[in-house]
Amino acid sequence: MRVAVYPGSFDPITCGHMDIIRRSSKIFDKLVVAVLNNPSKNSMFDFAERKKMIEEAISDLDNVEVDAFNGLLIDYVSQKKYDVIVKGLRAISDFESELQMASMNRKLNSKIETLFMMTATEYSFLSSSLVKEVFGFGGNIESLVPKNVIGNMIEKFTEV
Template identity: 50%
Template sequence: MSVKALYPGTFDPPTNGHIDLIQRGAKLFEHLTVAVLRNPIKNPLFTVDERVEMLTESTAAIGNVSVATFDGLMVDFARQLGATAVLRGIRAISDYEHEFQMALMNRRLAPEIETVFLQPAGRYSFVSSRMVKEVFSFGGDVAGLVPPNVLKRLKGKGLGT
């Protein structure tokens, strides 16, 4: 049985935790679409196009991964792609509570789409996009927490020292 999956998120910026989940998800599914949510309410650091470019560059070597954008309900986009699974990452119990509620709502809206939870590799279990931006903005070293192309773009934003 072949399964197409969707990995939705804001990815502002993509972290090595995201890339870890993408690499592992690509082994589980026939095709994995990484879907960047267009959500201007979150006041992102990077534009949607920049995030798509960073993810495309970071996943170029993975043959069964593509990057797309969406707005509106994630389950509607999953249906449009023919995806029957949604990949979500969980770092901590606090993530689980929020993700569990979203998975139940998504199941109500689209019972044919399953949610699959993966934990990132231990070395990335504390990494979030928000934390990377904050640490970097105060001059902290985030090398090893984001792909090199993302680090270059962070430096281009004039954050940090």
């Protein structure tokens, strides 16, 4: 069974993330969406909230699950005995930093492959940070995030 890991912060999950998840789930027997659980990072949503939003967004995908990791991604992937790391790329600027990380991961464990997947063109500009900024200024994010995320965004912004 070929298992791939799609890592990220997913704060919040976007339609660009979902594009990579849906396409990757067709290529691999199992896809693990691995949420970086970094307590020192100032995230809008805590790990439990991000995990729940992702689980709701992927509920129609039988071969996709959500997990968390701390520390080095390559250590997590090695420990779980997964085969591939999937990294989504939006633009050439993503490629440079992702290539460096993939090269380091390969140096640390040459058995783990990294697959780069270009996001769909309509999401090539999209990031979680941009979604939060647009939403914070009252912009419409309906076409940028899964439907279940919008309620969570409204709730989070009314708490502040």
